[in-house]
Every structure is written in structure tokens, then in C-alpha cells.
Amino acid sequence: MRYLPLTDDDRKAMLDVIGAKSVDDFYADVPESARLGGKVAGLPDHQGELAVERHLSKLAAKNRSASSGPFFVGCGAYKHHIPASVDMVIQRSEFLTTYTPYQPEIAQGTLQSLFEFQTQVAALTAMDVANASMYDGSTACAEAAVMACRVTRRKKVVLSGGLHPHYAAATKLLCEAQGLDVVHLAVAVDGEMALADAVDEETACVIGQSPNIFGTVTDMSGVADAAHGKGALFVSVFTEAVALGLVTPPGEMGADIAVGEGQSIGVPLGFGGPYVGLFACTEKLVRQMPGRLCGETVDADGKRGFVLTLSTREQHIRRDKATSNICTNSGLCALAFTAHMTLLGDKGLRGLALLNHEAACDLADALEAVPGVEILTPRFFNEFAFRTPMNAEAVLAMLDEAGIVGGVRASRLFPGEHMGDVIVCAATECTTPEDIEAYAAALKEIV
Amino acid sequence: MTMNTQGRPTAPTSSSVSDIETVSGSRGLLQAEGLIFEIGTAETTGVDLPAPKNRTGRLGGVARKVATGLPGLSEPEMVRHYMRLSQRNYAIDLGFFPLGSCTMKHNPRLNEKMARLAGFGDIHPMQPQATVQGALELIDELATWLKTLTNMPFVAMSPKAGAHGELAGMLAIRQALIARGEGETRKRVLVPASAHGTNPATAVQCGFIVDEIKANARGRVDMDMLREKLKHTDDVAGIMLTNPNTCGLFETDIKEIADLIHAAGGYFYCDGANFNAIVGRVRPGDLGVDAMHINLHKTFSTPHGGGGPGSGPTVLSAALAPYAPVPFVVKNGDGVFSLVEDVDGEASESFGRMVAFHGQMGMFVRALAYILSHGADGLKQVAEDAVLNANYIAAKLKHVMTPAFEGYCMHEALFSDAFTADGIETLDIAKALIDEGYHPMTMYFPLVVHGAMLIEPTETESKATLDQFCASLESIARRAAQGDETLKGAPYLAPMRRLDETRAARKPVLKWTAPAADTVAAE
Numbered sequence: 004m005r006y007l008p009l010t011d012d013d014r015k016a017m018l019d020v021i022g023a024k025s026v027d028d029f030y031a032d033v034p035e036s037a038r039l040g041g042k043v044a045g046l047p048d049h050q051g052e053l054a055v056e057r058h059l060s061k062l063a064a065k066n067r068s069a070s071s072g073p074f075f076v077g078c079g080a081y082k083h084h085i086p087a088s089v090d091m092v093i094q095r096s097e098f099l100t101t102y103t104p105y106q107p108e109i110a111q112g113t114l115q116s117l118f119e120f121q122t123q124v125a126a127l128t129a130m131d132v133a134n135a136s137m138y139d140g141s142t143a144c145a146e147a148a149v150m151a152c153r154v155t156r157r158k159k160v161v162l163s164g165g166l167h168p169h170y171a172a173a174t175k176l177l178c179e180a181q182g183l184d185v186v187h188l189a190v191a192v193d194g195e196m197a198l199a200d201a202v203d204e205e206t207a208c209v210i211g212q213s214p215n216i217f218g219t220v221t222d223m224s225g226v227a228d229a230a231h232g233k234g235a236l237f238v239s240v241f242t243e244a245v246a247l248g249l250v251t252p253p254g255e256m257g258a259d260i261a262v263g264e265g266q267s268i269g270v271p272l273g274f275g276g277p278y279v280g281l282f283a284c285t286e287k288l289v290r291q292m293p294g295r296l297c298g299e300t301v302d303a304d305g306k307r308g309f310v311l312t313l314s315t316r317e318q319h320i321r322r323d324k325a326t327s328n329i330c331t332n333s334g335l336c337a338l339a340f341t342a343h344m345t346l347l348g349d350k351g352l353r354g355l356a357l358l359n360h361e362a363a364c365d366l367a368d369a370l371e372a373v374p375g376v377e378i379l380t381p382r383f384f385n386e387f388a389f390r391t392p393m394n395a396e397a398v399l400a401m402l403d404e405a406g407i408v409g410g411v412r413a414s415r416l417f418p419g420e421h422m423g424d425v426i427v428c429a430a431t432e433c434t435t436p437e438d439i440e441a442y443a444a445a446l447k448e449i450v
Numbered sequence: 451m452t453m454n455t456q457g458r459p460t461a462p463t464s465s466s467v468s469d470i471e472t473v474s475g476s477r478g479l480l481q482a483e484g485l486i487f488e489i490g491t492a493e494t495t496g497v498d499l500p501a502p503k504n505r506t507g508r509l510g511g512v513a514r515k516v517a518t519g520l521p522g523l524s525e526p527e528m529v530r531h532y533m534r535l536s537q538r539n540y541a542i543d544l545g546f547f548p549l550g551s552c553t554m555k556h557n558p559r560l561n562e563k564m565a566r567l568a569g570f571g572d573i574h575p576m577q578p579q580a581t582v583q584g585a586l587e588l589i590d591e592l593a594t595w596l597k598t599l600t601n602m603p604f605v606a607m608s609p610k611a612g613a614h615g616e617l618a619g620m621l622a623i624r625q626a627l628i629a630r631g632e633g634e635t636r637k638r639v640l641v642p643a644s645a646h647g648t649n650p651a652t653a654v655q656c657g658f659i660v661d662e663i664k665a666n667a668r669g670r671v672d673m674d675m676l677r678e679k680l681k682h683t684d685d686v687a688g689i690m691l692t693n694p695n696t697c698g699l700f701e702t703d704i705k706e707i708a709d710l711i712h713a714a715g716g717y718f719y720c721d722g723a724n725f726n727a728i729v730g731r732v733r734p735g736d737l738g739v740d741a742m743h744i745n746l747h748k749t750f751s752t753p754h755g756g757g758g759p760g761s762g763p764t765v766l767s768a769a770l771a772p773y774a775p776v777p778f779v780v781k782n783g784d785g786v787f788s789l790v791e792d793v794d795g796e797a798s799e800s801f802g803r804m805v806a807f808h809g810q811m812g813m814f815v816r817a818l819a820y821i822l823s824h825g826a827d828g829l830k831q832v833a834e835d836a837v838l839n840a841n842y843i844a845a846k847l848k849h850v851m852t853p854a855f856e857g858y859c860m861h862e863a864l865f866s867d868a869f870t871a872d873g874i875e876t877l878d879i880a881k882a883l884i885d886e887g888y889h890p891m892t893m894y895f896p897l898v899v900h901g902a903m904l905i906e907p908t909e910t911e912s913k914a915t916l917d918q919f920c921a922s923l924e925s926i927a928r929r930a931a932q933g934d935e936t937l938k939g940a941p942y943l944a945p946m947r948r949l950d951e952t953r954a955a956r957k958p959v960l961k962w963t964a965p966a967a968d969t970v971a972a973e
Contacts, residue, residue, distance in 0.1 A: 004828045006556055006751075008912035009835050017838055017913060021845040021858075026834040029841055029858045030731065032700035037736035042826040045598055049825035052560050059819060062591075063569025065584025067577070076574045079806055086497060088529050090566075093755075096543030097536035100557050103757035105549070106890055108881070108944040112539035113756040116532070119486050122961035126518040132960045138610035138759070141806035149655075169806035176802040180621060180656045213512070220512040251512050264806075273565075274585050275575030275807025276610065277759030289958065295757065300954035303939070303947035312954040318613070318651035319895075323660045328651035330613045331747075335755030342532055345486050348522015351495035357502045364508050382510030403578060411576045418792050432499070 073438035077429025114309035117297040128261040129254025130283035135295040136337040137280030140264030145177040151208030164191040165215030199229035212240040218386035227257030248356030269343030279336035293327030359385035362430035369443035386429035483534040490521030550892035550904025553748035561816035575807035586787035601735030604771035608809040615743025615762025616652040625773035625801035644896040669697035669855040683714035692721035696896040698862035708738025727861035730829030750817035761813035835909035867901025871933030876901035884941035886922040
């Protein structure tokens with residue numbers, strides 16, 4: 004038991020100091036019927052590091068990693084290269100093994116990096132302020148919807164048909180639990196602008212996504228204008244943060260709240276989590292924001308420092324009147340985002356975004372040349388939907404046999420929407436010309 | 451003066467200077483460091499990217515107008531920047547971190563290594579399930595451990611953190627009530643005054659109304675008040691109770707509480723934040739619990755990461771299991787694992803989806819590595835050592851500090867500020883601990899104890915560490931009892947002195963902004 008420093012002699016000496024006969028004395032309040040004779044039955048005993056490593060490595064070996072061959076899956080999580088120095092920073096004990104900076108005198112490392120994170124997210128989204136992160140993009144989206152209802156004192160939330168279906172589900176769930184009404188517009192590849200017609204005097208907010216689940220990029224300024232005209236807020240969602248280096252960011256479209264997934268910058272795919280939710284808004288909404296906020300101040304000697312602030316919004320102070328029940332954020336993933344963003348800088352971000360876009364354009368050209376394939380996404384960044392002449396599930400299975408992970412079938416995203424012949428695929432800076440060639444050649448064979 | 455053959459002094463000479471101002475602002479190993487916005491430029495980048503082809507794009511004109519202006523740093527500068535910042539953080543790997551209710555235990559490095567295997571770290575949540583069978587098997591294996599350790603039939607794995615797990619449990623209760631046709635009538639949730647703030651906040655997020663119950667003189671639920679509150683039962687949705695509770699005590703009447711709430715037609719949500727005290731020794735399913743979240747970052751050692759990411763799998767009783775959120779993993783007859791992702795078929799009664807994808811996989815790997823390392827025997831020892839360490843601290847300090855309640859504690863020792871002289875605060879004691887080289891305990895929580903000091907040592911601390919800590923805290927406590935005013939200025943030896951939180955909240959500065967041009971010119 005290599006993680007337990009106490010020896011049997013220690014334990015005995017400590018019990019003597021306490022004046023207890025055995026540790027059983029401490030569990031005297033446990034009801035008789037719930038006392039176990041010994042350890043929990045049906046589970047194996049402890050193992051050495053080597054045995055644990057062998058077992059887990061065996062499980063890991065059963066999975067096909069995104070780097071092991073041509074890989075084109077997106078839909079809210081993206082295969083990007085992470086510089087080695089980023090992972091090194093987040094493995095520093097001082098960041099990895101500390102907690103929420105409740106004692107700012109000995110947590111300036113975490114606090115200053117959060118302040119940098121907030122500034123970066125605000126600049127990336129072109130918004131006034133950002134918080135210190137949320138669990139992920141989908142929960143950030145749900146929190147944005149209930150925040151908009153709080154701000155406007157209205158009860159109707161309108162979701163676009165291009166919103167990531169998981170984001171829509173998480174948002175519907177939280178809204179409906181609070182007695183709020185959710186209107187979900189018909190699923191559409193290029194339907195974000197329909198939000199402009201759906202907004203009325205009862206609407207708290209309209210939620211649109213660019214790039215959306217089918218990869219479509221849209222300047223939603225018209226949606227923002229329509230929403231504001233009716234006294235509603237416009238929530239702008241993104242799942243691919245790298246896109247904001249190239250495409251119109253939420254702030255340039257007049258968004259009141261911008262939420263998205265930050266995984267693409269610094270955080271590995273990791274089968275869906277942990278990720279880092281980005282949450283930004285306009286200056287005047289800041290006191291209605293959920294989540295932790297880090298702010299600048301000075302110490303007793305007048306030196307600049309940082310603290311958690313505006314905590315009167317939060318559950319540990321406001322309890323049942325808090326803006327959200329959120330407690331932790333996604334601190335270490337936020338640090339990964341910040342370290343990677345700091346390596347990129349504006350120049351690197353724009354370069355990276357352009358590489359992604361060009362890879363996706365090359366992919367679209369190659370797939371479009373396959374007879375029977377039709378690209379459905381009219382404007383895109385690094386992801387698009389296409390129609391195959393066959394069932395998408397069968398196509399993906401055959402691609403899989405050729406060692407290619409070809410994307411996500413739309414029927415998995417939208418069961419019951421009769422999109423059985425649609426595949427959504429993404430390309431990034433990790434996609435090589437050979438990957439694209441292999442994909443197009445295999446697809447040609449199949450269809 | 452002692453000198454070597456080159457004439458270099460080899461022994462220190464006495465000096466009268468005690469406080470030195472440096473030109474750099476650095477102080478020896480503690481390097482001065484500005485914000486990245488003050489160091490980097492938008493034209494600098496620390497990555498080498500291939501040149502773009504400048505081919506025709508397909509953005510359709512939806513292009514960013516104003517650049518982010520974000521500064522970049524070269525790799526050596528970026529690494530040095532964050533290394534310098536790291537030196538301003540306290541951390542478990544550096545010292546004792548007895549932050550009550552947070553379970554700051556050692557984070558094994560094996561966990562980190564395993565989570566970074568390409569087969570776990572580099573797989574996509576939406577790639578075909580046939581290509582991620584090992585990942586689904588791992589989730590199933592961890593789920594089996596969690597269900598067996600708690601003696602509960604089902605576990606929802608997708609919640610992203612403890613508070614998110616609370617949400618999962620309370621939404622399951624809400625859905626069960628709706629299925630009974632009582633969703634509109636049963637809205638009242640009983641919550642003890644000592645509860646974590648997340649409990650009442652979560653209940654409200656699910657559309658419930660919070661009804662507070664007080665603690666008795668022994669720090670447990672006041673049973674008379676509970677019975678009183680349950681006189682009218684037709685509006686009761688359930689109770690949210692932490693066990694062991696936030697005072698670090700096992701709820702003596704927990705079975706009766708469960709029976710009373712069930713008899714009233716409600717459900718029992720147990721906040722599992724303090725599971726570390728009983729893991730491997732007591733199974734919450736044997737106590738009548740209907741739902742309980744498990745903070746993998748507390749009991750199962752996944753790193754706290756400066757405030758997340760956490761992970762909050764939530765075990766559910768047979769009564770609530772049908773309403774569990776999607777997705778979940780099932781093992782089919784042929785040994786193939788699959789994900790149930792839609793509210794349909796076997797998940798037709800599910801309350802829905804809480805989050806994108808399938809949960810905190812990175813944390814699942816770490817938690818399973820920890821669990822396998824300990825096994826059933828080791829986990830029992832974990833709970834016992836955690837409780838022994840806390841009682842040892844309580845015993846060593848009870849003569850100089852005021853124990854909040856009589857009797858043995860579970861995994862954390864709770865003191866009130868009654869022993870301090872007028873004018874000396876819990877905050878002063880906490881800050882003085884910083885000067886002694888420790889992370890302070892949790893302060894002013896739970897709210898039911900005046901000036902609360904909640905000390906949770908965990909099982910991964912040695913007796914020698916506890917002895918040193920107790921010696922430090924005992925000395926500070928004596929100074930506090932004597933009214934030593936110098937405590938008010940602590941910390942003196944930390945990277946920063948006390949920070950002005952009032953100023954931060956009054957005029958919030960939440961991001962860096964470039965100084966105005968004329969200020970720059972004047973400098």
C-alpha cells in the first residue's frame with residue numbers, strides 16, 4: 004500500500020494518544036445493520052504499480068487512437084496537435100496538485116494564469132469579459148440560457164437547428180427543470196438565420212452556433228439585431244475554438260453571451276472529457292454570470308495581485324439564491340488552453356486556423372470529385388457535411404476496414420431525422436495530403 | 451575570514467542588512483514576472499507552422515474583422531513564464547494541505563501516466579464504438595467498483611463534477627416524481643443548515659424549494675425538527691444530506707432519517723463529498739440512500755488541478771435507476787460494450803442528457819488506476835487512516851483550541867473560534883499557518899459553527915507531518931488566545947501579503963487592458 008505512510012507502530016501510538024482501543028471506536032455511530040464484518044466483498048485486493056499498468060495498458064490497446072491513421076471525426080471535439088511544453092506546464096505539481104485559490108497569498112500562480120485565461124477568452128470571442136471556465140461547452144450553453152432568462156425575466160429560449168444536439172439536450176434539460184420553455188427549430192444544415200424570425204416579445208434568448216454542427220459558418224449579426232429589437236439576448240455558440248482565428252467571432256456579431264468549447268486549444272481528445280467550457284459576455288451582464296471570476300487587486304504592501312471576486316453570485320455565499328450551482332471550474336484545462344494560446348499568439352492562431360481551413364477545403368475538393376458525393380455545407384471552416392449515395396453507417400464501416408475513421412454519421416447525431424446518408428467530417432492541421440488521398444480513394448471504391 | 455586557494459570566501463560573514471530591495475523586483479529564487487500581455491507581442495509565436503497554400507477558401511466571407519491582438523511567446527519564454535508563476539502556488543506535492551471537505555490527498559503519478567496512454571488520451575468521443583471497446587470496458591469496470599463499494603445498483607457516469615452529480619441525482623428524483631404524477635405537488639427539499647452551498651443551489655436549479663433544517667447540539671440533524679417538517683408529507687420531494695456530514699460527523703440517525711423520508715414519499719439524496727471517511731468500510735446503499743455523487747477528485751485521488759476538472763459519477767437506487775441520464779455503457783450478451791445515447795429503448799424513462807459526450811474519461815482512468823492500486827483491502831485502510839489522522843489532530847489540539855462538538859470525528863476535525871481572544875479571527879490563524887509553511891484549513895465552513903476551522907488531513911500524511919503541523923497550530927492557537935496582534939498582519943513570509951478583496955469586488959478588473967498611450971509615453 005504504497006500511498007499510505009502510516010506504519011502499524013504509528014497507528015498504535017496514535018490510538019494511544021487519542022485514547023481509543025481501535026479504529027472501530029470511530030465508527031460507533033454507524034448503524035449496526037450497515038457494519039461490514041471486514042472489507043467490501045466481491046472485489047480484488049491491492050496491486051503493485053506494474054500490475055495496474057499492465058491491466059490498463061491492455062484496455063488502452065483495444066482502442067484505436069486518432070493518431071494511428073487517417074482520422075476525420077469532429078462534431079464538437081477536434082484532433083489538434085498539442086505542443087509538448089503545454090503538457091509539461093500542466094503536469095507541474097504546483098498547478099496539478101493544488102485547489103481552487105481560496106488563499107490568494109499562496110495561489111498567485113493559479114490566479115494570474117486564470118486572469119490571463121479570462122483576457123485571452125475575451126479577446127478570442129471579441130467579448131468584454133470572460134469567466135474562469137465552465138465544465139465544457141455544452142454546460143456553458145445551458146448556463147447561458149438560464150442566465151438569459153434571469154437577465155430578461157422572460158421564460159422562452161429558442162435553439163437553432165444547427166446547434167450541437169448534445170448542447171441542445173443539455174440546455175433543454177436545465178431549462179425545463181427550471182420551468183423555462185424551449186423552442187427547438189427544425190434541424191438544418193444552414194438554418195441559423197431562421198432564429199431572426201423565431202424571436203418574439205416573450206423570448207429571453209436565441210441560441211445559434213457558428214460553425215454549427217454541420218460545419219456551416221454564419222454571420223449571425225442579423226439574428227442579434229432581431230433579438231435586440233424584441234428585447235431578447237443573442238447567445239453565440241462555437242464548438243471549435245480555433246475557428247475564431249479566422250471566422251467572425253461572437254462579439255463582432257453583437258452577441259450578448261458567447262459560449263463554447265475550448266478543447267481545441269491545448270486539451271487532448273480524451274474520449275470526451277475533461278474539456279474546458281468558455282463563457283464570455285458583455286460588461287453589463289457580468290454580475291449575472293455563473294462560475295468563478297478572477298480579478299485584479301493589490302496586497303497590503305500595494306503590490307499587484309489577483310483574487311477570486313464577485314463571489315456573492317456564487318453558491319457558497321448565496322446558497323439557494325446563487326446564479327448557478329457550479330463550484331469547481333475546469334482549472335487545469337483552462338491552464339492548458341492558456342499555455343497553448345500563449346505559444347500561439349495572434350500570429351500562430353491565425354496561421355493554425357488557416358491551415359485547418361485549407362485542409363478542409365482540400366478534403367472537400369477530393370470528396371466532391373467522388374461520383375455521387377454531394378457537399379451539403381455551403382460555407383465552412385474545418386468541418387462539413389456530405390451526402391453519400393449509400394447508407395452512411397455502411398460507408399463508415401467500410402472506411403473503417405480500410406483503416407480510415409471517416410467522420411460521424413448524422414443519424415447518430417439526429418436519430419429520427421432521416422439523415423441516414425449524411426456524414427459530417429473534419430480536417431485539421433493533423434490531416435495530411437496522404438490522409439485526404441486515402442479517404443477519397445477508399446470512398447470511390449465503396450460508392 | 452575563511453578563504454580557499456583562489457581567495458574566495460567559503461564561510462558566511464555576519465551581515466546587518468535584513469530587508470533588501472532589489473532592482474529586478476525578484477527575490478532570490480522567487481522571480482518577478484509580469485502578465486503575458488506585458489511580455490509578449492502579437493507578432494511573436496512559439497509554434498512553427500507550415501506556410502499556407504493561399505488557396506481559395508470556402509468561408510463565404512464570414513471572416514473575422516479585427517485580430518485578437520493576443521501576444522505570443524517563444525517556447526523558452528512561455529515555459530519560464532509558467533514556471534515562475536508555479537513558484538507562487540502552494541500544492542500537495544509541496545506540503546500539508548488540510549483543506550477540510552476537499553480531501554487533498556496525494557495524487558499518484560501512475561494515474562497521470564495511464565491517462566496519457568494514446569488509447570485513452572487520443573481517442574474521440576464520437577468515433578465508431580467498435581474502435582473504442584477498451585474505453586467502454588474501462589468505464590464499465592470503474593462503474594462496477596463504484597456500485598460494489600456503495601452497494602447501489604446503478605451509476606450515472608457522465609456528471610462533470612460533484613455539483614453536477616448533485617444535479618444528476620436531483621433531476622432523477624424530479625423525474626421519478628413526474629412519473630408518479632407528483633412532479634407539480636412535491637417541490638419541498640429538506641436541506642440541513644450545515645450543507646455545502648451547492649446543495650441548496652442545486653435543488654433550486656431543479657425547480658425545488660429549499661426548507662432548511664437545523665443541527666442539534668451534537669452537530670447532527672435535529673430529529674425533532676425533522677419530524678416536525680415531515681408532519682405534512684404531500685409536498686415533500688426529498689432530503690439532501692451529507693454523510694459523514696460537513697461537521698465531520700457520521701449522522702447517527704441516518705437509517706431513521708432514510709425511513710422517515712421514504713415514509714413521507716420522498717427520496718434521500720446523499721452528498722458523497724465525504725465518502726473518503728467510509729470508503730471500503732460502510733456502503734451507502736445499506737443506509738437507505740437513493741442517490742449519491744462521488745467526487746473522483748476527492749476519494750479517488752484525481753488531481754484538483756487548481757480548481758477542476760472534477761468528476762461526479764452518481765450512484766442511484768433501484769427506485770431512481772430507470773430515470774438515469776444518458777449516455778451509459780451496457781455490456782451485451784456477446785461481450786461487446788455499447789453506449790446507450792438516446793432517450794429511447796432501455797433508456798425510455800431517462801431524464802435526458804446533461805452534457806456533451808460521455809463524462810470525464812481522463813478522470814475515470816486515473817480513478818481506476820488508484821482503485822486497482824488499493825483494492826478492497828487498501829480502500830478500507832484508506833478510510834481508517836484518514837479517520838485516525840483526523841482524530842489524532844483533534845486529540846492533540848483539543849487542549850488549546852475549541853472542538854466544535856464532543857466525541858470522535860470522522861475524517862476531519864472541526865474547531866470553533868471560541869478559544870481566541872477578542873479581535874483575533876479564524877482568518878488570522880489561517881494566514882499565520884501560511885507563514886509556518888502550511889496550506890490553511892477550510893475557514894468559516896460549515897456555517898453552523900462560529901469561525902469554523904475544518905481540518906482534513908487525509909490518509910496520505912505521515913505521523914511526523916501531523917506532529918509538526920500540530921506543533922505549529924498549537925503555537926498559533928496559544929498566540930490567538932493571548933490576543934497576539936501580530937497575527938493580524940500574517941502572512942509575512944508568503945509571496946504576497948493579504949490581498950484586498952473588497953477593492954477587487956467594488957471595481958472589478960477582470961482582464962488586462964493596454965495602458966492608455968499617454969501613460970506609456972510618460973514612463
